[in-house]
Structure formats: structure tokens, C-alpha cells
Amino acid sequence: MNDNSQQFASDNYSGICPEAWAAMEHANHGHQRAYGDDDWTARAADRFRQLFETDCEVFFAFNGTAANSLALAALCQSYHSVICSESAHVETDECGAPEFFSNGSKLLVAPSVAGKLTPAAIREVALKRQDIHYPKPRVVTLTQSTEVGTVYQPDELQAISATCKDLGLHLHMDGARFSNACASLGCRPAELTWKAGVDVLCFGGTKNGMAVGEAILFFRRDLAEDFDYRCKQAGQLASKMRFLSAPWVGLLEGDAWLRYGAHANQCARLLAQLIDDVPGVELMFPVQANGVFLHMPARAIEALRLRGWRFYTFIGGGARFMCSWDTQPARVAELAADIREVMAG
Numbered sequence: 001m002n003d004n005s006q007q008f009a010s011d012n013y014s015g016i017c018p019e020a021w022a023a024m025e026h027a028n029h030g031h032q033r034a035y036g037d038d039d040w041t042a043r044a045a046d047r048f049r050q051l052f053e054t055d056c057e058v059f060f061a062f063n064g065t066a067a068n069s070l071a072l073a074a075l076c077q078s079y080h081s082v083i084c085s086e087s088a089h090v091e092t093d094e095c096g097a098p099e100f101f102s103n104g105s106k107l108l109v110a111p112s113v114a115g116k117l118t119p120a121a122i123r124e125v126a127l128k129r130q131d132i133h134y135p136k137p138r139v140v141t142l143t144q145s146t147e148v149g150t151v152y153q154p155d156e157l158q159a160i161s162a163t164c165k166d167l168g169l170h171l172h173m174d175g176a177r178f179s180n181a182c183a184s185l186g187c188r189p190a191e192l193t194w195k196a197g198v199d200v201l202c203f204g205g206t207k208n209g210m211a212v213g214e215a216i217l218f219f220r221r222d223l224a225e226d227f228d229y230r231c232k233q234a235g236q237l238a239s240k241m242r243f244l245s246a247p248w249v250g251l252l253e254g255d256a257w258l259r260y261g262a263h264a265n266q267c268a269r270l271l272a273q274l275i276d277d278v279p280g281v282e283l284m285f286p287v288q289a290n291g292v293f294l295h296m297p298a299r300a301i302e303a304l305r306l307r308g309w310r311f312y313t314f315i316g317g318g319a320r321f322m323c324s325w326d327t328q329p330a331r332v333a334e335l336a337a338d339i340r341e342v343m344a345g
């Protein structure tokens with residue numbers, strides 16, 4: 001096994017998909033206007049509006065941390081707070097960026113069920129204190145699909161949205177793996193976002209076959225006021241913006257984004273099926289997207305690593321295996337066989 005072998009630590013390990021690569025190569029011919037005034041950026045934004053069936057505002061950022069943090073900052077004042085799950089990426093993996101870019105808006109952690117927030121949990125946190133000494137709740141952020149590979153059903157999103165409206169809260173969606181959720185549920189993007197009450201979506205491209213780049217979609221245009229200035233100030237206004245936006249054209253125009261999301265999900269389900277009867281191995285969460293979380297003995301985890309497998313162990317102490325747009329089923333079978341062998345040993 002060498003360093004170029006397909007691994008399961010993260011879907012960030014994968015390369016660039018052919019459609020994104022071809023679009024970047026095409027965009028590399030001739031000159032285009034800078035700072036987003038180019039044809040590719042306009043074409044990508046229009047394609048998002050077609051896909052989501054609404055006239056949304058579209059912006060592009062380099063990575064998910066910037067996209068989430070700037071979107072939340074646009075929805076908050078510094079004295080506000082953001083309600084999230086205890087496993088939310090904004091809470092555990094963004095180094096305080098949401099607080100930094102919002103000039104101090106506090107994250108309030110709510111308990112979740114299989115990675116998902118519930119209306120009851122949101123209401124409990126939002127109404128815990130309402131005095132002037134406590135940061136005023138202003139936004140709920142949820143992740144679709146979640147950090148543990150589960151997905152919010154449309155009715156769950158609608159129930160959360162209704163709670164948000166009742167409490168006067170905006171609803172933000174971290175969609176780093178939004179493509180996997182759409183593929184898993186067989187729903188149109190609109191059904192999982194603005195039609196369900198989501199105000200802002202950060203749509204992940206990096207984990208879906210792009211080299212770099214996320215899209216920020218404001219379904220309520222009034223919330224996007226001066227967001228272009230916010231992006232500039234944060235260093236997220238690319239001078240050669242076409243190289244952030246062109247790959248989106250490649251992904252979106254032929255629905256490669258959805259095919260690749262479905263493929264990654266299928267590989268995750270295959271892994272779960274292949275190790276389903278292995279004694280001592282238990283699924284921690286339902287496999288609904290492209291992640292498989294396993295409870296395994298520490299000796300088996302170490303044995304897998306000694307065989308060259310790369311994966312993370314963090315949430316609940318389990319082993320996380322992520323499948324990508326380009327994961328090969330044969331490679332999944334190799335991993336499953338090694339899991340079976342180390343458990344037998």
C-alpha cells in the first residue's frame with residue numbers, strides 16, 4: 001500500500017472530478033474580467049438559480065469554514081448567539097472562525113439525536129434565558145448531511161423552520177455534503193432548503209469533486225445586503241474568480257454533483273453491508289450518506305492502521321470511514337476484508 005492508495009479518512013483526500021477539471025481547463029483559455037465579473041461566474045450563479053428554482057443571491061468562497069462563518073456573521077450582530085448541535089462543524093472544527101467573523105456572536109450548543117437538532121432542543125436553548133445579560137439567540141445552524149452521516153428529512157426541516165419562525169430565528173444550513181443528502185433522499189434541492197424554510201445554504205464543492213470552493217446561497221435576498229463587502233474584507237474575493245466558479249458549471253450542468261453524491265453514498269452502504277455480520281463491529285449511526293461510523297476494539301483499530309489504512313477516530317471514540325466521489329467498490333471490499341481479518345485475529 002502506498003501514499004496514493006484510496007483512503008477513507010476524509011472525502012477531502014480525493015482528487016478533482018473530470019467535469020470540474022475540464023471546466024477549469026476551458027476557463028483557462030483567453031482573458032476574462034476579474035473579481036467575479038466574468039462569464040463563468042454569471043453562468044454558475046444562474047445554474048444555481050435554475051437548480052434551486054428560485055432567484056437566490058449566490059457568492060463563492062474558498063472553503064467551508066469561510067462560507068459558514070461569513071454566512072452566520074451576516075445573520076448576526078456581535079451580541080447575538082447561534083444555536084448548533086454539539087457535533088456541529090462550526091463548534092468543533094472551525095477554530096472560533098464563526099465568533100471571529102461575527103465580532104463575537106456566541107455559539108450555544110444544543111443536544112442532538114444521531115447528529116440532528118430537534119425543535120424541542122432548539123426551543124430549550126433559545127428560551128433558557130431571555131435577560132439582557134445573555135447573548136440573544138438569532139440563528140439556528142444545522143448540517144445536511146450531518147457530521148455523523150445522517151440526513152434531515154424534509155418534514156424534520158419544516159418542523160425546525162416552524163420553530164425558528166416562532167422564535168424569530170434565522171435558519172442556516174451547512175451543506176458541506178449537501179449533494180450526499182439530496183442523493184440519499186431523492187429530493188430536489190429546493191425541497192431541502194428554501195421550501196423547507198432555510199434562509200441561507202453553504203453548498204460544498206470541495207467534498208463533491210472540486211479542488212477548492214464553496215457556494216453561499218441566500219434564499220432571502222435582503223439578508224445578503226453588503227455580503228460582497230464582507231467576502232472582500234475576509235479575503236474571500238478571488239481575483240481570478242472564474243477558477244472558483246467554472247468548476248461549479250462543470251458539476252451542475254450535467255448533474256455530476258448528484259451522481260457523485262449518490263456514488264459515494266452507495267460505497268458507504270456497501271461497506272456497511274460487507275461488515276454487517278462481523279462479530280464485535282457495530283454501526284454507531286445509520287448509514288444514510290457517505291460516512292460509516294463503527295464501534296471496534298482498540299486493538300482492531302490499531303491493526304488496521306498498521307496495515308496502512310487511514311481513518312479518523314473522534315466522535316464517540318468510533319472509527320469513521322468516509323467514501324468519496326471516486327471511491328472504488330473494489331477498494332471498499334479490500335477494507336471490509338481487512339476489518340474482518342483483524343477482528344478474527
